[in-house]
Structure formats: C-alpha cells, structure tokens
Amino acid sequence: MKKFAFAALALATLGATAASAGPIEDRQAIMKGFAGPMKEAVALSRGTTPYTPAAAKAAMDPLAQHAETFIGLFPKGTEAGGAVKTGAGPAIWTDASGFKAAGMKFIADTKAAGSAKDQAGFADALKAVQADCGACHKTYRVTAP
Numbered sequence: 298m299k300k301f302a303f304a305a306l307a308l309a310t311l312g313a314t315a316a317s318a319g320p321i322e323d324r325q326a327i328m329k330g331f332a333g334p335m336k337e338a339v340a341l342s343r344g345t346t347p348y349t350p351a352a353a354k355a356a357m358d359p360l361a362q363h364a365e366t367f368i369g370l371f372p373k374g375t376e377a378g379g380a381v382k383t384g385a386g387p388a389i390w391t392d393a394s395g396f397k398a399a400g401m402k403f404i405a406d407t408k409a410a411g412s413a414k415d416q417a418g419f420a421d422a423l424k425a426v427q428a429d430c431g432a433c434h435k436t437y438r439v440t441a442p
C-alpha cells in the first residue's frame with residue numbers, strides 16, 4: 298500500500314512537470330503553436346491547399362481552443378521584468394478587461410472563419426483573425442522576449 302502511494306505520487310509529480318513548465322512558458326508555447334494552423338489557413342485561403350470547409354474548421358478550431366487557455370495564463374507577477382523573459386505588456390494587468398475582450402474577439406473571429414461558407418468567405422474572415430493578432434500585440438505585447 299505504501300509502495301503504491303509513493304508510485305502514484307511520483308507519477309502525479311511527473312505528469313505535472315510534463316504538462317506545465319510555468320504560465321509564461323505555457324502561453325509562449327501556445328503562441329508559437331499558432332504558426333502551423335495559420336500557415337495552413339493562409340494556404341487554404343489562397344487555394345494553394347484545396348479549400349474544404351472541414352480543412353478550414355480544422356485549422357481554426359485549435360486557435361479558438363488554445364486562445365481560451367491563453368488568456369487565463371497571466372497570473373500577477375508574470376509581467377515583463379521578472380525572472381522569465383516575457384513579452385507580456387503591463388496593459389494586460391492595467392486593462393485586464395480589454396485584454397480579455399481582445400482574446401474573446403479573436404476566439405469569435407476564428408470560429409466565424411472556421412464556419413465560412415466558401416473559400417472567398419474564409420479568406421475574408423481570415424483577414425479579421427490576422428488583424429486580431431496584430432491588434433492584441435500592439436496593445437498588450439511589448440518587444441519580443
């Protein structure tokens with residue numbers, strides 16, 4: 298019994314380490330992970346990769362899901378200037394509701410793009426998504442870490 302408890306504890310600790318290095322690393326990993334789906338989305342919008350509604354949805358879904366996690370990864374004390382380098386600007390904390398709204402707009406726009414009717418509609422919707430990346434960075438991101 299004792300042995301079992303120890304093994305379970307060791308496993309739980311290992312799991313926690315693998316899942317999360319810390320909120321700064323996690324949120325940066327999410328942002329880096331946006332590159333793949335966005336590249337695919339641009340190819341679909343141009344027809345470089347044949348457009349299908351399913352492929353568009355598959356590119357947009359992970360963005361919406363991860364953005365939801367992303368905006369929750371900004372606990373106090375993880376702003377720029379701390380031990381771990383981060384591009385998180387002070388406005389994330391001074392204007393927390395604006396930051397959340399920028400995240401929610403991004404999520405809504407990725408969902409809209411993922412349910413576009415055709416390639417032209419998707420291309421238009423994707424422009425809104427790309428504008429959201431830039432708009433949020435402009436206000437809430439300082440120079441790259």
Ligand code: HEC
Nearest residue numbers: 325328329331383384385399400403429430433437438442
């Ligand atoms: C709601 C705000 C918001 C949106 C929307 C957003 N970002 Fe970011 N992004 C940030 C913040 C804040 C950081 C800085 C994170 C840090 O360093 O802790 C960042 C950092 C990054 C980084 C650098 C990650 C690293 O440290 O290596 C990349 C790349 C990036 N974003 C790409 C994108 C792309 C592409 C999109 C759109 C598809 C996007 N972002 C949408 C807020 C946002």
